[in-house]
Ligand code: ADP
């Protein structure tokens with residue numbers, strides 16, 4: 230939400246403080262227009278207007294007795310400054326941004342003096358806004374870290390030797406403490422590694438640096454070099470993954486140490502504190518999925534914790550310049566604009582009996598939220614198991630934790646005596662009418678298209694009726710026959726890549742074909758595209774990017790280069806088309822004239838699991854809430 234949506238941000242952070250977190254920090258907070266990360270929305274403390282905007286957050290955090298922290302940040306070569314048009318800055322002139330056609334200005338002494346002055350001015354503004362903890366941000370690929378890294382070969386006292394490279398950080402800590410240290414703590418965010426493989430990162434230099442600066446800050450906030458590891462998805466990175474890399478930090482400083490690790494298990498948190506790895510439990514995603522984790526631990530209701538599934542949908546908001554969303558927590562980002570609270574929901578507005586058809590994420594979330602409001606709810610599910618696509622997809626390689634979307638809701642339903650569900654109940658028109666519920670909502674999901682229409686193909690792929698064609702729904706249900714397989718991904722999120730991985734693991738010769746220029750291209754937003762393509766290539770799956778399907782026969786496909794139109798044949802006894810989906814909404818069309826019936830989730834508009842959960846939650850919140858006049862949410866401008 231950054232500087233663009235201060236009220237939304239304040240309400241979100243306030244809810245976390247209410248949930249019991251001891252300290253609530255802002256996201257990265259730019260200190261000056263020479264560090265502008267548009268279109269990615271950071272917080273900012275450029276001038277006094279920003280003070281009042283961030284003071285809203287501080288007030289809400291303080292209201293619940295938590296401390297407020299701010300991560301003062303200069304992006305250096307990490308920001309291309311397309312909004313401010315200031316020259317990006319760096320220790321030397323290097324490419325700036327991410328594949329952007331701009332470079333930094335090599336900072337001279339006066340630039341370094343300016344940068345330090347901006348940092349102090351921002352620190353004073355932060356103090357004025359009421360913050361308790363002020364960060365010097367020396368992690369990842371941002372300015373201070375660019376000075377720290379061996380690539381900083383400046384010939385003056387700010388480059389070359391380790392001591393010289395650490396000089397800027399040291400001066401910033403000392404000067405920030407002098408400026409605001411009487412009222413605020415000064416924390417340092419620092420990478421405990423300088424790269425290397427996930428579990429075996431190189432910690433030699435960072436260790437020397439922490440030893441050198443050990444007692445200067447009031448708090449060490451430790452991360453690692455590789456951002457895609459620090460905040461890796463559950464498909465690739467386990468809980469508490471940073472432990473091995475940073476477990477030595479406390480042995481070289483007496484100052485408190487905090488770190489993150491997608492901690493969803495209170496036992497893991499406690500173990501790390503007891504073993505002296507950390508003093509304070511840091512949390513980003515787990516506190517997004519459940520802002521009330523501390524409260525729930527404190528009250529002995531750990532089974533109520535809505536565990537993060539590690540899908541990184543939350544991070545796609547940052548990547549696409551849109552407000553944060555969460556798969557598990559549909560209220561995330563809606564605290565101010567819709568007044569939604571993760572733990573409270575209004576009591577029912579009538580005695581309506583509700584029939585929900587379909588027990589995927591949309592149907593389950595609607596059942597839980599309606600149940601909590603006090604409605605009588607009946608849910609009918611065609612399959613033997615609840616969970617819909619989540620149950621099916623969590624069986625695929627690496628997606629096991631996604632089942633938490635189902636499991637948390639099943640646990641909630643088990644505590645709601647007014648919610649019943651029936652399995653193996655395929656509901657048809659007659660049954661709906663016979664049941665005569667006051668409200669009927671269809672959460673019947675969507676099925677994958679068999680004809681190949683998707684994002685590149687806006688018409689059917691010739692030969693789609695061939696017996697060799699399967700959809701993901703077939704792959705979930707049946708074993709794929711022996712022989713070479715082509716997986717055609719015109720969906721571009723995770724599923725095409727995961728299905729290719731599954732079939733390869735089952736021993737098939739697999740070729741992944743996609744009209745995009747990289748595998749699972751939308752997963753750039755979840756910070757896992759690189760890891761996905763790496764795994765696919767490592768597994769020996771052949772990859773044909775920039776390639777569409779011109780035709781399908783029983784034993785081969787004809788591919789076509791999307792740039793040149795050049796055609797080639799690939800042998801394939803099976804072709805899995807992962808392209809787009811069709812809502813399962815026949816019941817809606819046959820009943821809409823006769824009864825009060827609505828659609829939610831993929832049945833309304835196929836999307837992500839997060840979209841379905843949100844859709845189910847919204848349906849429940851809006852029942853008997855009166856007609857919406859004007860926009861469906863408050864807008865910040
Ligand atoms: P969503 O993401 O919108 O929840 P899913 O595809 O995950 O969609 O879930 C839809 C669920 O609806 C599936 O579990 C499916 O078995 C069930 N379903 C579809 N049609 C019917 C029906 N006619 N009667 C009962 N359940 C149905």
Ligand code: SF4
Pocket residue numbers: 513514515517518536537538539540541542543544554555556557558
């Ligand atoms: Fe966790 Fe996914 Fe929610 Fe992010 S969006 S907090 S990764 S469940």
